[in-house]
Every structure is written in structure tokens, then in C-alpha cells.
């Protein structure tokens with residue numbers, strides 16, 4: 119399929135991806151249209167896609183993921199989104215507001231499922247776009263694209279309620295082939311969590327073999343789970359609809375930093391999350407320098423403005439689930455990287471914020487409300 123993008127493909131793969139010849143009934147455009155139409159209703163529509171077609175969405179997506187590397191190299195001209203956490207209406211709204219994936223290039227930084235009300239519809243829409251535009255639409259894996267997490271935080275429950283356990287298992291098998299990182303124009307590293315104390319080499323990350331699991335690899339777990347040390351995220355830029363940050367022009371940053379008495383160690387235990395680590399500004403400097411990179415873009419943490427820039431301008435956190443879990447007042451953020459590595463940020467309110475009418479549920483019995491404390495993304 120030839121995408122109608124008005125920009126060059128962000129994916130400089132030498133070989134085009136081949137999409138398997140679909141069975142006659144398996145019409146991805148029609149499935150996508152059904153999903154998008156269901157978001158127009160005033161009700162939450164579950165089960166709008168028959169299960170056998172979702173199995174085909176999964177197997178087709180998986181075959182594409184297997185043809186692309188575990189670290190994807192992309193060109194500029196791309197929009198980057200953080201966690202969306204099953205907030206299907208907000209994802210559809212995001213595409214309406216910032217451009218449909220049939221025209222714009224996208225990279226989602228994982229945590230697509232769990233927490234919110236519509237994991238299945240959200241991941242299916244992203245899989246449809248991946249199949250339709252395999253070299254222009256991308257996502258990497260978050261810690262919730264792991265069975266150990268999504269068995270507990272909503273996805274399994276939704277699969278059992280509206281489909282089956284075997285569908286949940288097929289999704290998770292597919293997730294184990296998701297890329298774990300992206301590199302944009304050889305300058306910007308994108309992961310869900312952060313860098314790892316296991317390696318300072320991007321080549322080691324490129325060598326991760328699939329299928330892979332966070333349960334068997336400390337490196338994978340770190341990339342999915344780690345956070346920047348709080349000392350480097352204390353200054354957020356003043357909020358605006360279109361904050362401008364030029365990368366890599368960091369040389370004349372004139373912010374006066376008060377040095378803490380003891381800089382944090384390169385990696386330290388994150389007592390809030392329990393089993394993951396903070397990486398320090400110095401650790402990030404070492405990783406970026408050794409790999410000739412300028413910037414880390416990651417997700418994984420709720421940030422009030424939808425995006426947060428570190429004090430040294432070398433770490434950006436994106437979060438794209440506005441009004442997260444219905445209990446936070448945060449906005450969602452979208453980062454745009456243009457050619458020339460010019461980065462800009464835009465924010466958006468939640469669909470529910472703009473449409474105050476509460477939605478009714480159809481398509482199955484009432485699921486239990488999802489009110490887990492949204493502290494661990």
C-alpha cells in the first residue's frame with residue numbers, strides 16, 4: 119500500500135515491508151473505519167470488531183514487526199506521543215487534532231493498553247495504522263505491553279469480558295516483538311522508561327533478540343521502567359500551546375543551576391516504584407556522548423502539561439493521556455520533530471473535558487470501574 123503522506127517516509131529501511139496478502143474478509147480499512155466510527159457515538163462501544171478479525175490484525179502486525187528491527191531508525195518529520203493508556207476517545211481526538219496517520223508520521227512511546235476503559239479498541243486502531251502505513255506509523259513497547267503488567271491493570275479483564283483469554287495471549291505474544299527503542303536522525307533516542315546501568319552502548323540495545331521479556335533481562339526491564347532522577351526534572355518550561363525547544367542548540371543555555379551538595383549516583387533505586395532505577399543527569403550525559411546522541415525522549419510518567427523538559431535540556435518526558443484515568447487534571451502532549459531537528463510541543467485537553475456528557479456503555483456487561491491509583495505508569 120502506498121501511503122499518501124505529504125512527507126518523506128521517516129523510515130529509511132532499505133527494503134520495503136511486505137504485508138501478507140489478506141483473506142478477502144480481512145479489510146483493514148473497513149476495520150479501522152468501524153473503530154473510528156464507534157468513537158463518534160455517545161456510548162462506549164466494545165466488541166465492534168469480531169474476534170477472528172482481531173486475531174488477523176495481530177498476526178499481520180506481528181509479521182510486520184518481525185521485519186523491522188528491535189531499534190528502529192527513523193528520519194525527522196514525525197510526531198511523538200507518550201502513554202495513551204487505553205483512552206481510546208483521546209487517541210481518536212489526538213489524530214483529529216494533530217493530523218491523521220494517513221498524512222502524518224507518528225511514533226507512540228508505549229503504554230498503549232491498561233488503566234483506561236478501552237485497551238482493545240486503542241491497540242486495534244494502532245495496529246490498523248501500522249498495517250496500512252508500516253513505514254510511517256510506529257510504536258515502541260511500554261512496561262504495560264507486558265503480560266506481567268496487563269494481567270493486572272485492565273487489559274486481561276477487558277479481553278476476558280468481551281473476547282477470550284487466547285486473544286489476550288495472542289496480543290502479548292505480538293508485544294514481545296515490538297521494538298524497544300527508536301533513534302531519530304541519529305540524534306534522538308526514544309524509549310518508554312529510560313537508560314540502563316547495564317550498558318552505555320546503543321549497539322547492545324540493538325542486539326536484543328526477540329521475542330524478549332522484561333522478566334529475563336535487566337536491560338529490557340530498565341529500558342521499560344527507569345525514570346530520570348527527580349533532580350533533573352525540577353524545572354518545567356512555562357506552559358504554552360507551542361513551546362519551542364531547539365535541539366541540539368544547548369550551548370547557550372543560561373539557566374543558573376544550584377548544584378546540590380551531593381550529585382546523585384549514576385543509577386539509584388527508585389523507592390516509589392520499588393523495583394526500578396533513577397538515572398542521573400551524569401549517566402545520561404555519558405550515554406548520549408558515547409553514542410553521539412543529543413537527546414532522550416521517553417514517556418512513563420504523568421506530567422501535568424503533557425510534556426516536561428529536563429534542566430539540562432537532554433531529557434524530554436511525554437505523556438499523552440489527558441485527564442489520566444479520570445482522576446488527574448493533566449493535559450496530553452504531542453512533540454513534533456521537524457527536519458533540522460527542530461522540536462516543538464503542543465498540548466490538548468481530554469475528550470471528556472471537552473464533552474461533559476458522561477458516556478454510556480454498550481456491547482457487554484458493565485466492567486468494573488478502573489480506579490487504581492495512577493502513580494505507576
Ligand SMILES: [Mn+2]
Nearest residue numbers: 229261418495
Ligand atoms: Mn510506563
